[in-house]
Amino acid sequence: MASSCSQAVRQHVCKSSTILQEIVIPKKKTWSKEAVLQALASTVNRDPTASDHRLQDDPYLTPKTSSEFVRFGYRTVSGFQVTLLERFTIGACYGSLPFLRPVKTFLQTYDFSRAPCLVFSFRENNNAERIFALLSEPNTHSYSALIRGMVKHGAYSKAFSTYTDLLNNPLKADVNTFNALITAAPEVKEKYNEKWELILDLLKEMAEQKVKPNLLTLNAVLKALRRCGTLGKSQAFPVISEMKALSIDPSLASYNHLLGIFYKPGAPFLGQTDILQEVMNEVSGKSFTPQDPDDAQFFITAVRICLDTKDIEQAYRVHELLGVGENWRLLGNDLQQNIYYARFFSLLCMMENIDVVLKWYRDLVPSVYYPSSNIMRDLLQALDTDNRLDLIPQIWKDIKQLGHANRQKLVEDLLTLMAREKQNQEVQESFAECALDIKKMYDTGDRGKVIMSWTATSLSDLISVLLAAQRRQDAWEVLKLFKTHNRVPSEELLNKFLTCITESGEVNHAVELVQISAGFCLPETPKLIQRVQQEFQLSEQQKNILSDLEIQTFNSD
Amino acid sequence: MSKNMATSLVRQTKLLSIVSSQLNSAACFRNIHCTAACLKNRAARIRVGKGDKSVTYEQAYHPHHIGHRKGWLSQHTSNLQGEDGAAERVVEDVFIRRFMYGTFHGCLADEVVIKRRGNLLVICAVMIQKLLPSKFYFLIGYTVELLSHFYKCPVQIEMQTVEEKVVYKYL
Numbered sequence: 001m002a003s004s005c006s007q008a009v010r011q012h013v014c015k016s017s018t019i020l021q022e023i024v025i026p027k028k029k030t031w032s033k034e035a036v037l038q039a040l041a042s043t044v045n046r047d048p049t050a051s052d053h054r055l056q057d058d059p060y061l062t063p064k065t066s067s068e069f070v071r072f073g074y075r076t077v078s079g080f081q082v083t084l085l086e087r088f089t090i091g092a093c094y095g096s097l098p099f100l101r102p103v104k105t106f107l108q109t110y111d112f113s114r115a116p117c118l119v120f121s122f123r124e125n126n127n128a129e130r131i132f133a134l135l136s137e138p139n140t141h142s143y144s145a146l147i148r149g150m151v152k153h154g155a156y157s158k159a160f161s162t163y164t165d166l167l168n169n170p171l172k173a174d175v176n177t178f179n180a181l182i183t184a185a186p187e188v189k190e191k192y193n194e195k196w197e198l199i200l201d202l203l204k205e206m207a208e209q210k211v212k213p214n215l216l217t218l219n220a221v222l223k224a225l226r227r228c229g230t231l232g233k234s235q236a237f238p239v240i241s242e243m244k245a246l247s248i249d250p251s252l253a254s255y256n257h258l259l260g261i262f263y264k265p266g267a268p269f270l271g272q273t274d275i276l277q278e279v280m281n282e283v284s285g286k287s288f289t290p291q292d293p294d295d296a297q298f299f300i301t302a303v304r305i306c307l308d309t310k311d312i313e314q315a316y317r318v319h320e321l322l323g324v325g326e327n328w329r330l331l332g333n334d335l336q337q338n339i340y341y342a343r344f345f346s347l348l349c350m351m352e353n354i355d356v357v358l359k360w361y362r363d364l365v366p367s368v369y370y371p372s373s374n375i376m377r378d379l380l381q382a383l384d385t386d387n388r389l390d391l392i393p394q395i396w397k398d399i400k401q402l403g404h405a406n407r408q409k410l411v412e413d414l415l416t417l418m419a420r421e422k423q424n425q426e427v428q429e430s431f432a433e434c435a436l437d438i439k440k441m442y443d444t445g446d447r448g449k450v451i452m453s454w455t456a457t458s459l460s461d462l463i464s465v466l467l468a469a470q471r472r473q474d475a476w477e478v479l480k481l482f483k484t485h486n487r488v489p490s491e492e493l494l495n496k497f498l499t500c501i502t503e504s505g506e507v508n509h510a511v512e513l514v515q516i517s518a519g520f521c522l523p524e525t526p527k528l529i530q531r532v533q534q535e536f537q538l539s540e541q542q543k544n545i546l547s548d549l550e551i552q553t554f555n556s557d
Numbered sequence: 558m559s560k561n562m563a564t565s566l567v568r569q570t571k572l573l574s575i576v577s578s579q580l581n582s583a584a585c586f587r588n589i590h591c592t593a594a595c596l597k598n599r600a601a602r603i604r605v606g607k608g609d610k611s612v613t614y615e616q617a618y619h620p621h622h623i624g625h626r627k628g629w630l631s632q633h634t635s636n637l638q639g640e641d642g643a644a645e646r647v648v649e650d651v652f653i654r655r656f657m658y659g660t661f662h663g664c665l666a667d668e669v670v671i672k673r674r675g676n677l678l679v680i681c682a683v684m685i686q687k688l689l690p691s692k693f694y695f696l697i698g699y700t701v702e703l704l705s706h707f708y709k710c711p712v713q714i715e716m717q718t719v720e721e722k723v724v725y726k727y728l
Contacts, residue, residue: 056697060718061690072694079698160574 008077009233048363060536065403066370070334080382109291111226139168144177172209176216182220186227195228196235215251218243219292222257233259238547252330253294255279256301263305276305280317287325296332303343312351315344349378354386366402373399373407380413389417390427393434405441408452412461414438419461422468439478456487463493467500479516489517491524498531507536512544518549525553605728613667614725633673646673649708657682660700664688666722678708681715685722693718 009421032038051062055071063069070263098342143166150159166173185198199221208215221239225232236258240250250258262275279302288295299318306315322328331337341364348357362380365371376399383391396414399405415438418431439462444450459482466475479497482489494517501509509530517525529550532538562717603612603620618627630651636641650671661684670681680700684693697714705712 056714056716058695058717061693061716068690070690075691075694076698079695079700080702082699083702083706086703279696545641 014494044365048367051353051367064366064401065371066372067236067403069370074333074414089319117371127236127324137322138425140171140174140177140181140510142176143169143171144180144404147173147177148180150540151180151184156187159184160188173211173541175206175211175214178206178211178213179216179220182217186224192228192231195224198294199224199366213243213246213248215248215254215291218250218295219257221255222254222261223294226257226260236261247349251291251295252283252288252298253292255283256294256298259298259301259305261506263301263308265304265308276302276309276314278319280314284317284321285324286321286329288327290330295330296336299331300340303340303347307343307347310347310351312347315347338369342375345369345371345375346378349375349382354382354388357382358391365398370402373404373410376402376404377410377413380410380417384417389421390424390430392418393430396434398435400437405438406452411441411452412455414456415458415461416463419464419468428465428469431465432471432474435465436471438462454485454487456482456489459485459487460490467496472500472504472509483519488522491522494522494524494528497530502535508540510536511538511542514549516548518553521553526550531554558576567618585698597654599650600668603728608727611722611724612726612728613723615668617725617728631671633671636707653678656700656704666699666719678704678710678712679715680712682717684716686718686720 051057052069053071055062061072062070062548143162147159147162147166150156150162159181163173163177176208182199182202185202186195189195189198199501202262203221206217218239222236225236225239228235240254240258240312241249259276259279290296299322302318303315305317322331331340345364347362349358357379376395379395383389383395392414399410399414404410415435418435422428423431442454460549462548463475463478466472466478479489481487494513498510498513501513514525514528514532517528529546533543533546571675602622603610603616615627615630631646633643634640635644635646653671654669657680658665664684664687666683666685669724672679672681688696693716697716701712701714
């Protein structure tokens with residue numbers, strides 16, 4: 001073996017020596033200071049059992065519901081903001097404040113592009129105009145700020161008239177002014193083609209004034225095209241290709257607007273599923289940086305389209321994109337994150353089998369997402385479809401923890417699912433425990449909690465579950481609740497109950513059951529009486545009671 | 558305690574100036590030591606009493622047990638050979654402890670532990686579940702922002718809660 005190895009090596013050496021390869025010495029690679037840390041960080045995946053990094057690691061301080069999570073975030077931030085006030089009072093003792101200087105120099109020297117926006121958020125539009133009028137020499141910068149402020153606050157036609165003033169001055173507008181005007185264009189015209197004409201005019205003027213468009217221009221045009229109906233669909237791709245020719249790469253916001261142009265919410269989708277696929281092809285594997293505030297809408301829009309078209313493959317690709325590089329930053333604030341995960345999860349519940357759904361459930365909840373009660377109902381439906389109703393008690397525990405234990409629809413769905421079929425002994429026991437727990441939720445809860453009201457269906461379901469687990473005493477107590485809450489039991493339920501009582505042989509209960517039925521003046525009372533008379537050994541007293549009831553019901557008919 | 562120290566100091570210097578002038582004039586050169594008395598054998602020790610005083614682990618063990626049965630409450634590298642800034646760290650620590658005591662008034666279950674990792678200041682506190690979690694988060698946000706502004710370094714709070722103060726023994 002050794003000889004054959006050495007022979008092979010010799011052959012290989014001969015081969016390589018005959019082929020003279022040019023040895024290319026690569027350039028020295030420089031690594032950044034954090035390269036090692038970044039490499040290590042890339043090996044660490046998200047820990048699904050850990051809570052958010054902004055929270056304290058303590059069970060008392062961990063939020064259980066999404067509302068708590070948001071509230072804790074707000075409380076932390078409000079703590080930050082209180083300190084601003086304190087720092088202001090402390091700082092005022094030490095330094096001169098910028099607005100103690102005279103207003104004019106302030107306006108000229110201070111970053112004027114920011115100032116009107118600041119002004120606009122606190123005061124009315126006219127005040128800002130007055131300040132603008134005070135300026136002796138308005139320049140491009142100040143006009144731009146004014147126009148942008150007007151567009152931001154809805155004074156679109158005024159913005160256009162200010163623009164004409166600017167041109168008459170004569171000054172040139174800058175790229176930000178044009179972006180604002182393009183955003184305002186759909187608002188000032190009615191018809192689709194008029195809007196598009198106006199945008200085209202603006203773009204032409206931009207070219208005339210030798211102003212280079214930037215990414216925000218592209219996004220503004222695409223956003224305006226969303227309001228242009230079918231014209232938008234035909235013009236969207238040409239716009240993108242022209243911008244690409246100018247070496248402006250589309251960001252996630254552009255893709256978002258593109259999806260918005262082609263997939264109108266509520267409209268039927270005819271042959272448009274490939275747009276999402278093409279977009280995902282373009283976007284997959286790339287890491288994006290936030291360049292436009294609308295970038296955060298991309299994931300939500302994409303997952304909404306997947307939900308509407310029931311496309312689970314694309315949804316996985318969208319979710320994968322979220323894992324690439326820094327893209328998680330583009331998921332937006334807590335509310336947007338919640339919406340994204342709600343849509344993603346409900347698509348999963350609809351399309352995938354229960355094992356996959358549960359895997360995602362354990363991964364996402366509650367470390368990243370606190371589901372709402374609707375999503376929990378979707379999850380229950382998924383359990384039902386795949387016949388895994390034995391998992392219901394575990395899900396109920398989660399529902400309680402999330403704070404959805406007092407949502408009537410959800411609880412009623414739970415009871416119905418448990419009561420529908422007879423399960424094996426173990427499962428039935430767990431159902432009975434769960435059902436009794438649910439019953440506690442209906443009782444007068446703590447102050448401030450929403451109290452649910454019993455319906456006939458929910459009561460019957462509860463009793464069926466208890467009877468199936470041989471919990472006759474508990475079932476008996478629940479039966480009494482019918483009277484207290486003014487609900488009428490069904491015939492089926494009473495018959496079932498009677499069968500159960502027959503098994504146990506409690507004659508008193510049987511008679512009481514008939515009395516209850518008579519109390520409700522139910523039409524099946526005579527049948528019940530007959531059954532009791534046949535199946536039980538009755539004492540004299542009981543026979544008398546029954547015959548009285550029989551006569552009563554006979555008379556009332 | 559500081560007021561007592563100050564007044565006694567003033568009194569003692571007056572006394573010293575009178576006495577030393579008399580002494581010097583009498584050609585006698587014995588001086589008087591006049592710092593305030595800092596009793597090293599009484600600091601951080603809770604004395605044994607009737608048996609009704611509850612005491613935590615930290616309070617039960619005396620300072621000579623530090624390093625043997627207790628850890629350190631403040632961790633920084635200024636006490637290593639060739640490092641400076643120890644005195645500044647001490648002053649910062651004192652301020653931080655008083656700040657935490659006041660901000661989370663009545664909630665602290667035990668002493669605050671202060672750790673410094675590079676530039677980061679980590680304040681570790683064990684709290685009693687006296688306030689609602691949202692109130693805790695508000696105070697955490699407030700403390701972090703104010704202290705980081707004050708000390709010009711990132712500040713992090715690591716909080717743990719207990720239902721009531723953890724009693725080690727009764728003295």
